[in-house]
Amino acid sequence: MSFEFIPTRLPEVLLIKPRIFGDNRGFFLESWQRDKFAVGGITLPMVQDNLSESTQGTLRGLHYQIQQAQGKLVQVLAGEVYDVAIDIRRHSPTFGQWVAERLSWENKHMLWVPPGFAHGFYVLSSTALFTYKCTDFYAPQYERSILWNDPDLAIPWPLVNGNPPALSRKDEAGLPLGQAEVYP
Template structure:
């Protein structure tokens, strides 16, 4: 077995990744990313940028994408816990408009690979969460796109129990609905 375990999801090209964890009474050690291990597992994406955010309980960031300079993201949590979601926006995909969610925590050390052509977002479930992600292209604010986090046509089942208030940025409060995305020329192809 390789150093990472790659778990396919119900949506093609979207993966949960479990790194090998070496732990003892002192704590733990993981290789959070090794290009050689990813290539051995059949994952050949190249990363060019690392990002980190820290958010409090109830913060929901998303659902985001870039229409050009599209980004694949390898996401993980190093403090706390989030519910992470990806929505397939690839025209012609049999899972177009479908979503997948995964619980990412500092304890389970799982990672989620969200490829280009997906909208991405997460909800913080713990008091605070520190979220890290690697990107396959650079952030290009002029190509920012998004879809409303609670769009009924997508129907993401966010785990809102215990969340008193969903905290959104001004931008995320005004994101368009999925039908508006569908009505435009789709930049993502399957």
């Protein structure tokens, strides 16, 4: 098979390892194939691709859309990030729990973050090119942000030299999970 789908501590969040075909000229891998992802349990249609570039120390997240919830298939095309998904479905047995994975150009791993989860990443390398496929369209009027350093979540962000992350105004204004609008 071209992909290995590995459940994380939060079973709906999947670490995906593509099969890499390489030789002295370089490598080839499939990064998406609808039928193979369906076998791995990812059946939602993808409707939008996004690409961002960020410098070291940038933290983007923890984002979600309260309506038009997006599932995201995330991948790093250059550099390395610490990628986090948080279950924010109030009636889920894993509500408020999170999982983190290091995604990089070197390991070529992907992470499936299903609808109902907040998502964010922190850039470890000098820069990172980050791409993600989404299951619904971006709708800024529904976008929400959970505070990256919510003490109740206690995410151990691997901050470079212990410095505070570079945040957008939106992310600085994120709410702690206990005050945030979440899914039923």
